[in-house]
Every structure is written in structure tokens, then in C-alpha cells.
Amino acid sequence: MPQLEAVIGLEVHAQMNTRSKMFCPCDNDAFGKAPNTTVCPVCMGHPGTLPAPNAEAIQKALVASLALNCTIQRENHFDRKHYFYPDLPAGFQISQYDFPLAKAGMVHFSVVDASGKAIGGERECRITRLHMENDAGKLTHHGNKTLCDFNRAGTPLMEIVTEPDLRSAQEAVAFAQELRRILIAVGASEADMFKGMMRFDASISLREKGTQKLNPRSEIKNLNSFKALEKALTYETKRLTKLWEESSGPLPNDITVGWMDEEEKTRLLRDKETAMDYRYFPEPDIPPLVFSEKEIAKTRSALPTLPQELRKQYAGLGLTDAQVLQLTDVPQLRALFDVVREKTGDSKRAVALVLTQLLGFLNAHGKALGDAPAPEALLELVTKIDEGTISANAGKDVLEKMVASGKNPSAIIEEEGMQQISDDTAIEELVAKAIEANPQAVESYTSGKGAALGAIVGWVMKETKGQADPKKVNDLLLKKLSQASSES
Numbered sequence: 001m002p003q004l005e006a007v008i009g010l011e012v013h014a015q016m017n018t019r020s021k022m023f024c025p026c027d028n029d030a031f032g033k034a035p036n037t038t039v040c041p042v043c044m045g046h047p048g049t050l051p052a053p054n055a056e057a058i059q060k061a062l063v064a065s066l067a068l069n070c071t072i073q074r075e076n077h078f079d080r081k082h083y084f085y086p087d088l089p090a091g092f093q094i095s096q097y098d099f100p101l102a103k104a105g106m107v108h109f110s111v112v113d114a115s116g117k118a119i120g121g122e123r124e125c126r127i128t129r130l131h132m133e134n135d136a137g138k139l140t141h142h143g144n145k146t147l148c149d150f151n152r153a154g155t156p157l158m159e160i161v162t163e164p165d166l167r168s169a170q171e172a173v174a175f176a177q178e179l180r181r182i183l184i185a186v187g188a189s190e191a192d193m194f195k196g197m198m199r200f201d202a203s204i205s206l207r208e209k210g211t212q213k214l215n216p217r218s219e220i221k222n223l224n225s226f227k228a229l230e231k232a233l234t235y236e237t238k239r240l241t242k243l244w245e246e247s248s249g250p251l252p253n254d255i256t257v258g259w260m261d262e263e264e265k266t267r268l269l270r271d272k273e274t275a276m277d278y279r280y281f282p283e284p285d286i287p288p289l290v291f292s293e294k295e296i297a298k299t300r301s302a303l304p305t306l307p308q309e310l311r312k313q314y315a316g317l318g319l320t321d322a323q324v325l326q327l328t329d330v331p332q333l334r335a336l337f338d339v340v341r342e343k344t345g346d347s348k349r350a351v352a353l354v355l356t357q358l359l360g361f362l363n364a365h366g367k368a369l370g371d372a373p374a375p376e377a378l379l380e381l382v383t384k385i386d387e388g389t390i391s392a393n394a395g396k397d398v399l400e401k402m403v404a405s406g407k408n409p410s411a412i413i414e415e416e417g418m419q420q421i422s423d424d425t426a427i428e429e430l431v432a433k434a435i436e437a438n439p440q441a442v443e444s445y446t447s448g449k450g451a452a453l454g455a456i457v458g459w460v461m462k463e464t465k466g467q468a469d470p471k472k473v474n475d476l477l478l479k480k481l482s483q484a485s486s487e488s
Ligand SMILES: [Zn+2]
Pocket: 021, 024, 025, 026, 038, 039, 040, 041, 042, 043, 044, 154
């Protein structure tokens, strides 16, 4: 039995986060809306309507293409792709066939372990093409009835096709995750997997290691999560390996399979597939798109820092790999981290505040990241701690209350009377009281048991409900006790 390797390529559909749909002014955000309410005669495919391309969608697809290092085809056009399906009311999809927006890109990515550490070196996956098209509606099946919601019909999509450069299920997932990061970073898609904004078809074939031949492949349709992508490819790799062993070779012809999430196996959809004839022809109602070098250069120069570069920047701050990934993956966390780090110059403190305390409190209160305080509010909290208005310990309570109530730090400190006692006279009085109330601890301390000091400081902190400045208490207590011992 020769050693086999998997040859995997992906076809990714990502919805663009535009205000309106690809070819009509309908609202592109159908989330939570009643079925068939964000529709119009254009996206419902009524005869006699005319599509008008969405400039925002084209710009976003252009930005994404450049971020994927693709070559923009300065002249490209839309085509009609004909097929019959109940969620496709026009009987054709407006897509791009022989002249897509972009070709020949490249994505660098790493496979990481659970701690965020890269396994092996950096990998590369070539991008064959990126083109624009409109999404179809959504069918839901209830017993023997099927319902159709056209809200999604007309949503702008990017179809991104890779070369078969991926060698394992893990590599395919790592690539798809990096692709998602890039699309989010450039603002082309929210790529929210739960809302089906990013979907995959994966092609897999096997070959003998060391050969370059591409054997007939199995195409796995409709994978809607990274987990499904990984499980389906792992399953299909095993299945094809077993078939290879039984028949001493690869699949005789291309096949199409579906992934069944619940049973965790693939199911044959089409065997001996001949290429479907979609009768593509140039969309007669939309003129070709023409980009100037100047337009492309302008868009390229406005690209934001991409995830790979961002990770390099954050890796230089002395954080763990997992922390770097967390911050570079979630722009909202990054914004919070950045304001604290810029103010304090202390990455470790910023990490503790944002990734440990804040995330912990959000989790404990069942809140989403969207409920996190604004960067300004977090900055205010840090200032209150650094100015000595509240202790670092009280700062934790304030942060928790900020998460729970959504109020800003000053309001919470005011309402709860959490201001720190840092007035020298007040603390001196407290220390005097503490010495009086803890004769045993004082005696232990003066007889050389240094640890007893903590008990006396603790008494003051308890008396003041943590509002005394512990450093000042400690300093004044030491002063007082050394005075007392020199007097005796
Ligand atoms: Zn519409």
C-alpha cells in the first residue's frame, strides 16, 4: 500500500455586508426579519425588471481581491448562469464566468495548536479566482412541505475558489479561518458562521505521495461551519483511503456528496457527473466593469493592516500566542486592549484587564462582547485607578458593575461610595485603631514575625471595605510600629 496524501481545494461563498442587495435597493440585512419582507420585483425575478449593480458590493469585492493578493481583471463582466431551482425565481443567477473580477491570488496561513502555537512552517494556498454573484433564497423543509424565504435572494456574494493546495482537513480549516480573518479585516464580510454568511464546498482526492497527478475528486457540498468542514474532510479522507485499499486506486470518476451533520457522514448525491451545462452568456442588462490602474492603486493603498501583519505586531508585545490570536481575531477586544496599553504602556496589565477580567465578567453575566464597555469607559476606569481614586482591587468591582449595568465608572464609584481613602490623616487614625485592636499581631510583629504585619493591614482593609489605599496603610503602619519599638 503506497503512502497517500490528500489533495484538497475549497470553494467559499462569503456574503458581503453591504447596505443593499447586489442588484436592487432592498435591505441586505434580513437577520431577524419576517420571511419575504426584504424583497422587491428585481430580487423576486419578475419579468421586465432590470438589475442595477451595487457599487458598494463591487468596491468590497475589489478590496477583498487585493487583500488576497489577486490580480484584478481590469475588464470583467457579469454572466447569466441558468439552472432551475425553487429558490432562484429568475431561473438564472447573475454571476461571473469567464471574466471574473480577480484571479491568481495567494494566502499565507499557519496551522496552530490549541494554545495558538504554529505547527510547522507557514503554508501557502493559491487563489484561483474571486468573482461576484447574487445569493439565492432559502428553502426550509417541514415534513413533506417546503417553504421559501426570498429575503436572502439577491444578497451580494463573493465566490472564492482555491487551487488544490491543501493537504489535510486541519490545513483546510486553518486556511478557511485565515480567509475569514482577512475578509473581516477589510470589512468585506462579517463572515458570521452562525448566520450562514460563509459557506464551503470542499473537493478532495487522494494520490500517492510524491506524485503530482490530480485524480478524480469527491466534492462535498454545503459545509456551514469550520467544524463541519474539518469533520467532513476527515471522514472523506478515511473513506477514500479505504476505497483505495479495496480497489487499489483512486475514484474512477468525479462524484458529488453531501455532508450529513447529525450522522457525521457523507452521502452520495451524484455519481459519474458530467459538467452541468449552465448555458452561461454575458448578462445583457449590465455593461462590462472597467477599472483603471489608478482606481486599483488607490484601493490597494487604502487597505488596512492585514491579520498576518497584525499578528507580527502584537507578537512583539510579549504576549502568548493564544493572546495574540485572540486580540488580532476580535477587533473589538483589540480596540479595548489598545487604549489601555497606549495609556499605561503595560501590555500585561492591558491583557489582564481585557482578556481576563473583562471577558470573565461578560461570561459570568451572560453578556455578549457587544455589551462590553466602550474603550473610553475602560480608559476612564484605568485613569481612576492610576489617580488613586479607587484601588486596583475596587477597580475590579467597578469593572464588573460596568459590565452588569452598562454605567460608566464615575457614576458607579459615586453611587457606591467606592472612593479610596488615601488621605494621610484618615489613614493614620485607622492605623492607630488597628494597632489598638490587634495587640497580639503587634506583639508577634515586634518579636520578629514580619508576616503578622499582613494581618494588621488586612484588619484596616476589612474595616474600610477595601477602600483604604493598601500601600499607604502598609507604609504608615511600618512607620508607627518602628516609632513604637524605638520608644520602648
Ligand atoms: Zn430587491
